[in-house]
Amino acid sequence: MTVAARGAVLALLGGFVVLLPTPASAQCGVQSEVGEVVETCDYSSGGIEEEKIKYPTSKWSVRQICKDGKRNPEGICFNPEDCTTDAGNPGTRYTLFRDGENVGTACLSAGEEDLVDDPPPIRALVIEAFERLSWPASKLEVQPPGGKTLVNLESNFYTTNSAATSISVNLVESNVVVSARPIAYRWNFGDGTSEVTETPGAPYPSLDVSHVYDQTAKVAVSVDTQYGDASFTVNGGPPEAIPSTIWVTGAAQDLEVVEAVPQLVLR
Known part of the structure; x- marks a missing residue:
């Protein structure tokens, strides 16, 4: 399906092509107003668990995604990007790392980020890599x-x-x-x-x-x-x-x- 500007879709009605409004995606995406394009995430908490089973020896970590790029020394955003999880719960967008390498984004609710560890110092990651x-x-x-x-x-x-x-x-x-x-x-x-x-x-x-x-x-x-x-x-x-x-x-x-x-x- 092709998403037109302002979130409309094409439909055939009485021989004429018309635009119908579509709701914004709620699953694992940035919260937005109806009609705006939503950027979806690559993983939910369940998807991370599946990846951990596929790569049992890998180390997993997340880093919060900030709206303005500003974060405290511990890496926590002052203004984090909001999202909605697959279960419909409010969450925060994170960058997901496998063995220190970026493998996509994830929408996690409060507590779900405990599924993975904080990223270790970059020097330790380089030596491992x-x-x-x-x-x-x-x-x-x-x-x-x-x-x-x-x-x-x-x-x-x-x-x-x-x-x-x-x-x-x-x-x-x-x-x-x-x-x-x-x-x-x-x-x-x-x-x-x-x-x-x-x-x-x-x-x-x-x-x-x-x-x-x-x-x-x-x-x-x-x-x-x-x-x-x-x-x-x-x-x-x-x-x-x-x-x-x-x-x-x-x-x-x-x-x-x-x-x-x-x-x-x-x-």
Whole structure:
């Protein structure tokens, strides 16, 4: 159904199109006069309970929505936005957070906000979110190329992933940018050995990261990346350090170790 300006709907009467007034929505919306457009909420108290069942390990919190944006140091609005719950009771509109991330709005009556906790300090939320963010895995390069190398020959390994990465995330109604860079690499050579370095390696003739296979085999090689030296900013403010680090597993790729076959060359 299309809602026209001033809340009227189209109807067919005697072959003519006429406008009929419609009542404003009362469920989980901002209280308004009849005929005004109502902004609805995403969740009621029952909807929050359903979400908590779907995400049993998540932490849930709400923050009151203010008509004028003014609130006291505890986050309570001086002039909160009113709404009507699904049960028809007067309520207040809140922003709902799952693990600190904004997932929508909710209309809750007095006491229903106790279903969730107050949002923790934003620094604690950033540190929790750091490990959930999608830090890029490093792409492994092997030389000789083509998926084959020679036994008893130095095989060269490297990756081009060495620059810092920044990821934006919305936490407690704030624009947070989290930055981190690769600080270490774990090279998995597929023969039961591995090596951790601070360097990403480099193309041949550099052999910063190399490995010698002592027998023929088919192995799966990969490189894992440790991100650290991390920091975050809130709404463009000064950066704050994050003490955490995280390892990101790299994709495995096949490598065949073969023997060199002597060939007679006529000159």
